[in-house]
Amino acid sequence: MNGFYQLTRAIAAIGLLAMGGAAAAPAYAGPAELALLQSYLGDWRGRGVLVGANTETVLCRLSLKPGNQDKVNYSGRCSLAGTQLSVAGTMAYIAASKRYEAVMSSNATFTGVAIGQKRGNGLIFNLRERDQDEEGKELAITAQINLARDAINVVFEVIYVENGDSLRADVPFSR
Template identity: 65%
Template sequence: MTTFGPMTRAFALAGLLFSAGAAFAPAMAAPADVALLKSYIGEWRGRGVMIGAEQESVVCRLTLSEGNQDKVNYNGRCTLAGQNLSIAGTLAYVEANKRFEAAMTSNATFTGLAVGQKRGSGLTFNLREREEDEEGKEFNITSQIKLAPEAIQVTFEVVYVESGDSLRAEVPFSR
């Protein structure tokens, strides 16, 4: 069984807030796309559970605010087993790519690109990445963030390639 070290848990916390990375091209979105993004502006709080070798509580907060050029900025923090992860980033509709995208920086050096699609009255962002832990073991990261009018649901999973051991988290957010 793989022991999930501090860096692996930090990657997991990064995924809980918004798994993403990379810079945006200028966003030139339709008014409806901009309005959808801006509908999530506000303060969000989440509490959930991370299950791996042990089950641990996760507590998160997330602030979304108006950014430049029809973008929405976010800042967040999660706490798990005495560890803190902070992130900052941007959500936008990128006209050149004809899709919603999320960009992130974190204190866990986690990077990636989350692509979003409209689903009903909300947005769903998906991420799939492969990383290495502090011991050089490869693991796959999968994350899904569902933004609904009054809720955000984050599901995140880390699976070690060699052993198949996994770490899974689900955190519902509300205003």
């Protein structure tokens, strides 16, 4: 399994919580939806472990800032095993769909949209994607980003469909 490629694809999922690369539909969020998104503005740091063929420490920084049209822009960077991954995107409440969305792009050529739902006082974004690695092997990528009060937690997994090999990480963030 190509660990570097899987790793960069997997870490790209982390970026789904504070992104800016692709434009979301017009948001027109109400005051409550906008206030919930804006409650996460600021600088965040995360430290977790990536488990696969080897175990690696993941260190991340994330910055959420006000965007245009009731959106929150984010940018982040993660490092592990001497590799840097950067992500950027936008989070917004899409009134027409009655849901939150996070859109992202990364330097690992990954782009995606995560659908968010309000849970209690926070938000949970889920991403499920299928893709191929540079050798044409099919990958299943999943990520869950949980924004709850003064914490953000990202859990992501990349599975090679053909043989079940996987990478999994849990990265908690705090201000």
